[in-house]
Amino acid sequence: QVQLQESGPGLVKSSQTLSLTCTVSGDSITKTGYHWSWIRQFQGKALEWMGAISYGGKALYTPSLISRTSVSSDTSKNQFTLQLSAVTPEDTGVYFCAGGVIWGSARRSDYEYWGQGTQVTVSS
16 A cells, blocks of 8 residues: 655744655655646635656756745655745645646645645644
């Protein structure tokens, strides 16, 4: 059974950099054709796809966040990481990691694997 688990600070101050890690168990993040994404949800509203890293280590980003976002992976730990710089209270939400052959989608049903999510609050 494949499981994804997000970890990181639940509270971050404005202007700081948020760093979240997704630990994957039961499958390899180097599995050919797979992409590992970060998606967030604001206040119970729509989901937003933020970025992803491919099985080969290529990073992909949504244009609106490309200047503040970095996604990387550590294959030795089977983890991938999100860094979001210069956070503001508008970045408050639930952050999910997900995996599958697709990337760029914010729809949960498009992914094979989906983490439970972690709440991030940015204080002003």
